[in-house]
Amino acid sequence: xxxxxxxxxxxxxxxxxxxxxxxxxxxxxxxxxxxxxxxxxxxxxxxxxxxxxxxxxxxxxxxxxxxxxxxxxxxxxxxxxxxxxxxxxxxxxxxxxxxxxxxxxxxxxxxxxxxxxxxxxxxxxxxxxxxxxxxxxxxxxxxxxxxxxxxxxxxxxxxxxxxxxxxxxxxxxxxxxxxxxxxxxxxxxxxxxxxxxxxxxxxxxxxxxxxxxxxxxxxxxxxxxxxxxxxxxxxxxxxxxxxxxxxxxxxxxxxxxxxxxxxxxxxxxxxxxxxxxxxxxxxxxxxxxxxxxxxxxxxxxxxxxxxxxxxxxxxxxxxxxxxxxxxxxx
Numbered sequence: 001x002x003x004x005x006x007x008x009x010x011x012x013x014x015x016x017x018x019x020x021x022x023x024x025x026x027x028x029x030x031x032x033x034x035x036x037x038x039x040x041x042x043x044x045x046x047x048x049x050x051x052x053x054x055x056x057x058x059x060x061x062x063x064x065x066x067x068x069x070x071x072x073x074x075x076x077x078x079x080x081x082x083x084x085x086x087x088x089x090x091x092x093x094x095x096x097x098x099x100x101x102x103x104x105x106x107x108x109x110x111x112x113x114x115x116x117x118x119x120x121x122x123x124x125x126x127x128x129x130x131x132x133x134x135x136x137x138x139x140x141x142x143x144x145x146x147x148x149x150x151x152x153x154x155x156x157x158x159x160x161x162x163x164x165x166x167x168x169x170x171x172x173x174x175x176x177x178x179x180x181x182x183x184x185x186x187x188x189x190x191x192x193x194x195x196x197x198x199x200x201x202x203x204x205x206x207x208x209x210x211x212x213x214x215x216x217x218x219x220x221x222x223x224x225x226x227x228x229x230x231x232x233x234x235x236x237x238x239x240x241x242x243x244x245x246x247x248x249x250x251x252x253x254x255x256x257x258x259x260x261x262x263x264x265x266x267x268x269x270x271x272x273x274x275x276x277x278x279x280x281x282x283x284x285x286x287x288x289x290x291x292x293x294x295x296x297x298x299x300x301x302x303x304x305x306x307x308x309x310x311x312x313x314x315x316x317x318x319x320x321x322x323x324x325x326x327x328x329x330x
Contacts, residue, residue: 011063019061079097080136085116085119103303136148138156140199171327176203179275183210191222193224194251196223235264247273247274254280275290275292291329292330293328
């Protein structure tokens with residue numbers, strides 16, 4: 001599949017010209033696969049008409065056989081989710097990818113879904129460079145970004161907190177700050193935070209800031225770190241009679257928290273609030289909710305705008321700026 005993708009990109013980027021394919025030995029070394037594997041891949045491409053093999057001369061792309069019909073030559077923009085090893089898409093990545101695809105093809109450009117075959121950042125970067133992209137969008141993860149930036153590839157980093165220039169970021173910390181102020185207005189001070197670890201806890205500094213400004217201490221023992229045990233820890237707190245005014249849930253989306261609370265103590269419906277995102281299924285009981293929407297469409301629009309400036313090589317500092325996308329509380 002790596003060799004197939006490589007050849008398809010050669011054809012796409014050739015602009016109707018014939019391009020010589022590297023030798024079997026060069027492909028074997030480039031993609032770290034055996035000669036028989038290269039041979040099978042090349043035979044398939046020849047049989048499908050993408051490659052013309054000339055005995056004693058070499059193999060060449062067939063410009064008459066384009067992978068897709070796009071008319072004029074368009075830039076190829078890669079989209080990589082998390083670490084490039086994502087197989088299944090749930091709501092979060094699925095909705096983000098849908099918005100990225102709509103924006104990229106409207107630039108206009110060709111969207112290229114990037115996958116890698118390694119967890120090693122340097123090797124992953126090499127695999128991505130083999131895709132011969134004009135630009136790359138990373139959504140989440142992005143541990144290979146430093147290596148790609150060194151290569152000169154245009155990159156827009158998106159999703160949660162990033163230290164990289166040329167980033168479009170959901171402003172989780174601002175949301176945490178605004179949500180914290182809302183909790184204080186409701187006199188909710190005993191807050192349990194689930195998943196206190198990256199990237200789930202990117203909003204937590206905002207909560208801390210809001211409570212610190214109000215002079216109200218947050219109990220650090222209420223920041224539960226282990227995703228495998230945090231629900232059990234929350235259950236034990238309820239059983240021991242510890243007052244819980246709200247539960248900040250940034251990960252569970254299938255009623256896990258509300259069902260747990262109702263089963264342990266139905267009266268918590270009247271006293272405990274649940275903070276969660278709009279991707280979650282509404283609580284089974286009528287808890288007081290503080291819900292936030294994740295503006296995927298706005299994120300994708302800003303990413304596309306940044307990409308346009310980079311592709312046009314417009315020297316206006318657009319490739320160095322950071323764009324913060326506010327969350328919507330309801």
